[in-house]
Amino acid sequence: MLPATAPTLSPPGETFDVAVIGAGVVGCAVVRRLALAGAKVVLIEKGSDILSGASKANSAILHTGFDAPPGSLELDLIKAGRAEYLAIAGSLGLSLVKTGALVCAWNDIEAEKLEAIAAQGRANGIAALELLSGHAARATMPGLSERLVAALEVADEHIIDPWTAPLAYLTQGAKLGARLLRHAELTEGRYDGTWHLSTTAGELRARAVVNTAGLYGDIVDARLGFTPEFEIRPRKGQFVVLDKAAAAHVPRIVLPVPTEITKGVVVCPTAFGNVLVGPTAEEQDDRVRATVEKATLEALLARGAEIVPALAGLPVTAVYAGLRPASESKAYRVFCRPESRAVTLGGIRSTGLSAALGLAQHALRLIEGFGLGLAPVETSPPVCLPNLTETLPRDWQQPDHGEIVCHCELVTKREIEAALASEVPPGDFGGLRRRTRAGMGRCQGFYCNARLAEITRGHLAEPLAVEGAAS
Template sequence: MPLHPPIAETFDVAIIGAGVVGCAVARRFALAGAKVLLIEKGADILSGASKANSAILHTGFDAPPGSLELELVRAGRQEYLEIKDSLNLPLVATGAYVCAWNALEAEKLAGIEQQARDNGTMDVVLRSGAQARASMPALSDRLVAALEVAGEHIIDPWTAPLAYLNQAVALGARFLRGTELLKGTFDGAWRLETTAGEIKADSVINTAGLYGDIVDTRLGFEAAFRIRPRKGQFVVLDKAAARYVPRIILPVPTEVTKGIVVCPTAFGNVLVGPTAEEQEDRVRATVETQTLEALLARAAEIVPALAGMPVTALYAGLRPASEEKGYRVFVRPDQRAITLGGIRSTGLSSALGLAQHALKLHAGFAGPFTPPADVPDIAMPNLAECRERDWQRPGHGEIVCHCELVTRREIEATFESPVPPGDFGGLRRRTRAGMGRCQGFYCNARLAEMTKGRLAAPLAIETEGGR
């Protein structure tokens, strides 16, 4: 990757961390007219917690009543529904069943239904096990009862935040990757020491996810919370499984976790997970055979037809949980700083709401900006199976990844986009190349050829003689 040019300008707002929340905040402030800088220590956006999630657009039906999380999940969901068409973002309207597999769990469903209604989610209906199986025959006949939540849906978890950042960049925001915050000092304005040089900004917003508490400390604040990484392991089943899982299947939640979910994906697979395992390591999220086998066994208990279904991929991610269940949002008006921390499993749904909230908090200590006269149109390429894909259009050049039907035109276009991929993970998330049944076995050589000199780490290493 090329070195960053000197940063001589002063920004209205510097945002630290380019996960889904950071990208949403960058967009919201750019729409308000702020001069925005978003920095990310990784090689690409979504390089931390945001790259691994279940991709559910939540209603907030089971969020803590009266909580900030509930307010922001609902606001974020509503904004996503309002902007998805203009940004060409998919919505797979699956609905969900909260499934009770024994009498004790069934007794809890009425309370969950009432909580959902209290939280403003009115499209909920209690179903008997037989009623639920009538609309989803593959469910195990062990099912006792289910709460139908019609508004729970599936989205593309990677294209959405990329769209937010693309719109921010189109409005003049600047994005620096490979840029780690080392120290920040405030003397009426912020001076941020980073690996890309000094950055000057009037205000700072911490959206650093798994490093949120560390970033607060580097900014000179006494950490008001501590991140306790929570690992979630996932199994991705072959596309043949999708016919058996048309809805999101949720467990009756516990005090600790929402539990293991079996759900379709926007890409035509079925996802099983996540686990909830606390650990100290903020970087490595390993997968363990025994745990993954347990996930597969649980999926087969819920939907017997999934027994023996081929596995397409295994992965694990880390959620930025903290010592408290709620979001850890702090505003320091005298230092012109905002922290959006402890955003756990609902971050994809609440990101746009968190961005709205951050702008309101910022208005409490800084004057308003002048919104741009025009907002450029941003139309993202579609990766979802529920809509037309690029391979179905003429002139795509060639099919590079046959498992996921990724075209040469799609790969070339992403490198010409306002925010091109910085590493192979970023390329995969933008195109799905290498994410299918063979996990890149057949297409990686072609991808290495096409991406030569374009990624932080090459896919192939040339040896003597060029071989």
């Protein structure tokens, strides 16, 4: 089991094959792929839990790549990542909610762009595309506004649980011996044939490094002694999560006709039975704070109701904002430095969840050129994480489920205790929420926080605060 608190660093003389810096979805996928390749891997994370940066907030869409730049590395890695996700979903207990998507045109100018989007999608190798009239599109989703002019159906765009997938990747890596160092911000790296890495948790050595630091990718490159070849420009996205009653009106992903800057505001179901409206695309300098603004959230609600009128007035369960690690270029910023045995996977924006496994494959191919002499494992250990989605049975539906701690999301005490005893236990309340859904419902933990604090006492590196919670 990988403890929630930062463990003692390697004993004198121990050297890892690869150090991966940054425990977002890409870092977790890279650790899994390297561990399966036989590498001795350590994952360095500055936060108290995995997914504590950009990866914790996204729209949870498993993309096809239909609108990715033609001929790009991003397109190749989205397709490779999606294919591997579908191949391993059954063995790792990963979710797939088959919704399909509609790229919706709300005026004649947007409608004229749909044919070009469809042509690009077909050139990208995506066959399941169909141009629909507004009437035909509404037949597949009756809740859409009658203002709809036309739509492009993308049958294979689907929804997944965005947090269980990277947890499953890292869990399989942990079963193969990978280590996780939390509260271990990289402060400096020096290469002399071996990497000597200084972190806030201590010193360690590795034969190679992979930078998957997301919002800090350019800073980590600089701390490793490289002249950064890209610049992270944080892009904030605000989201509104509507109550579960909204799900009856939004069975499919509703995408806008994209602009040069953003894919735009999406209305889509979630794997957890809610409806998501967002994100915005707001440039900012701050890499840490992603605030929510009332006026922006009201605008998102209004836009959601324009698209699906029945959403007007429905209760809001939660609001949140995330930061995407955008850069000065729309392209992924991938760099390989064989002379220093270093790989950088930077500028991975909104498609990172879909491309993560593809990025991990690509990183391994680059690292194989470093001559580390890795030998793939003969068998991969089984991993099957608990289902958190509304599409399959959950623990509360079992006759022996025991105490239900979070009544909004129907989370059992047994699920919470299993998460605390798992190979990669949560390090803070956010991590517990992402592993169990506890505290994510209508009351946002108001009624269950005290009980959660009691159950998790002594387990979290950052204990759960219960001020203001009802007992």
